[in-house]
Amino acid sequence: MRQVSLKDLALSDQKRSPRVEALREAYFRAAPEICCERPRLVTRYARNKGLFGKPAISVLDKARLYRYVLENRQPVVAHGHGVDRDMKPFPVKVRSLFAGSTTSHFKGVPIFPEFMGLALWPELLNIKERASNPYFLADDDVRVLNEEVFPYWLGDSIIERCRSRMNKDRAGEPVGGRDAPEMVLLEHLVFFLTSKGNCISHTIPDFSKVLRVGLRGIIEEAQQRGRTAQEPEQRDFYAAVAEAMEGIVAFSRNLARETRRLASQASDATEKAELLAMAEVNERVPELPARTFREGLTTVWICWTAIHLENPDVGLSLGRLDQVLYDLYSHDIETGKLTLDQAIDLLCCLWLKIGDHVPTVPATGEQLFGGAGSNQAITVGGVDAEGRDAVNDLTYLMIRATELMMLRDPNLNARYFSAVNPPAYLRRLCDVNLNTGATPALHNDRAVIAALTAKGDTLAQARDYGVIGCVEPGSNGRFYGATASILLNLTSVLELTLYNGEHRHTGRGVLISERTGDAASFTSFDAFKVAFVRQVSWMVDRATALNEALGRTHQKMYPTPILSSLFEGPMDKGKDLIFGGATINSSGASIIGFADVVDSLAAIQKVVFEDKAISLPALLQALDANFVGQDVLLARLRNPEKTPKYGNEQPAADSLARWLAATLDGLFGRKLNYRGGHYRVGYWTMTNHAGFGRLSGATPNGRRDGDNFTSGMTPVSGVTPSLTKALRSVASLPPAFLSNGVAVNLKYTPDNANREKMLDHFVASVEGYFDAALGGLGGMEIQFNVTTHDTFVDAVKNPQKYPELLVRVSGYTAYFKDLNPQMQQEIIGRTEYDLGTGQAVEFSRRG
């Protein structure tokens, strides 16, 4: 059958149903509530089974633990109430079409004491009143966390286990403190961050198998493989798979039982029938194969809640749902079992369920990196494993659901292959960006597939990529990429080069890395570049060493039987994901401050070494003075006509950008990780460019002390007047060096008076950026904010007027009101282009 049969690709007739409208209203009204259910059950089980202090936790231990938690979770079919922003309860009178929730609350904050949950400990007494994104916490739950949960994890969180292990390895070394240097670097928070202390992996599970054979099929396969497995570790793994999957089955049955109980109490016949239908679905799936679209969605949802029970809600993504669910959808439509309205209703309810939790962020995290959701990406469109057009009716339904809901999570990512996917599809994607102001992000299949095959993925695997977390591409359900393993602040490495191994934030006179030359000692730009590469190499060594140590701690403490069961590879190998069970293994690094470093290097090359307008020591003095009294120098450094800037098609800067991307890819790419894979490098920054910027002094590109760095791979704001040149500069970077994904953030001025014309220009800008005729493969990714400057400014002043204002940060979507002030200013200050002229729009704020 034709994959696209819709007459109206915009699905204009499909609206939010009264049920969805009411749930959505409650969603925006609700404040997040800290949920103690998971930590209490996990801690109780670990205490009873003597897991605390054990040198290693086996995969079977973990599976039994999760089975216990799943069997004992409260089966929530309808929440009944939420808590509003004044921390007062309010009724939620409607019920979702899906039973179950990630936490026991309407909008919950799951706590993972195994990871960073204890960071909330100091705040428990006043977390309801904190200024930024407060969480509701019941008084008794303060006691539960303080007395029954957190104390047991003092020495057993991943990061502290890792610290202790690294310290033991260093016993006897003559050092001032006890912590390993890599740990000290991490805790300075200005050099790099690692995600392993806070999560297992950014990745996409494989839902296709559970949809096809059900969990019972997976259990039977595990039992069969276990009977013939040679190694005891493999037998344990297969037993663990069966245990964990039985837990999920039990959870779904508990939900069905509760649904039937509610049905028996329902006086309204329609309500009773709805509940009974829901119970029947949960009685069947995910244990058995899904037969209908609704059963398919329920399978995904129940498995998703189980995965989030095991893995913190940081960047786990759902993958290509329009592909894995298409057959079920089309069968139901063809047989008349499903209408478009019903399908949209189901998708909208699922979208709300996916967004039913927020990550645990302590107050400083909010100040530095706040406003992030769970970054649960869904991918639609693109090509299939054979390279054919994969856009189908369900693709458009998911786009429509996203447009109708305008939620932070899920984060919709659309793939586009210009020669294969229809132009009408791209137009629709751009149209939705105009309507929502911020979503979906667009990915260029041609460039992304080339990036993945360059790292060893087969063509079929690469073509089946999904987007993970923010923008990271990975083969759907088989790529264990831990894509956010390292977030490297590249500007800190530039600083170590400029200051001969020292950093202004940690204090002059304190040697952080190695001496690579005093500023006065560099006689050429090439000599400076050599020193810079040595510093980069030094930092890459340290960051990867810590990531490896954390990875090995995961192997000791945190096997992942649930995720491993729903993934391609572990079942064949008889091995958990964290031991390298996946078909494709890698680790990911993301670089923060790329454009600022490129422009700084270009400035040093041009102003110091070519024009000899200022010596390097004198430039450092100007940086130390934050350019005070250096107006002429500052103007020169900021002027793209005098100092080359990345994003203007200036060969001096763009060639440095290519050199830098190649250098980083080489330095990271040669590292082998603890699972036998290599590191991949990407350029997306979430809100880290604002956080790191706040901690960093003035830089040679004319950026002042404490100012934000530039997001993702986007050129620096305010120095790239031409949209076309900016896009061509970015697109000229070879995708092979960018295999962990890029985020390119653009801001377009809305033009509602000439909407169709604006849409024409919008489409043209994307086509131009994705155009292989540029001499490469085109740019990999692009994302937009299409909101007026005045709206953003007003939203800063009156956040209550804009509860739903959605923005693209660097990768993910966020509600503008939830961002910290620095991040809000970063978005306001981004270069804004008028699509009519293709030129940057200047506001009085600049200058």
Add this chain to the structure above:
Amino acid sequence: MTRLKQFFVKVLSWFLPDRLCLRLMRRQIEDLRRALEGTLTDRFLEILLGGMCLAFLLLRGFRRNLVGFSGSYLFRTADGTVAAGARFANGRMEVRREEDKGYDVAITFKNPLALRKFLFSRDQDILASILANEVSVDGNLNYIYKFGFMARDLVHRLGVA
């Protein structure tokens, strides 16, 4: 306070309501209030730890923080001088003057203001001071989080700040 005195104070706390126990702590509460809301002196850490010690003896609810908890803290000034050590074990808190080699975590602070901000700033968690480079930590951060809760629990119970 000698062990014997501590014992008697603790026994007293079982019979007296918190309201009366708080009256017995009037001087400490006032010192702490001054240290948190007004004049900050070099005695800030001493006042805090002293107040905490006494509160563990007198306030039954606060004493629950000690159940099953053992940990050792070292507080140092920026020049490396030991300002104080605190050891929690067997349901007791003990303040020391000398360095405890077996500490779980060492906190080095630039000045009393930095330490106060580190422990008590509203809407900032403990990492904020580390970010501002005013406080550095060596060792297990979870023990800092625990201490942070106890410090805030103390001022909450005493009705200070």
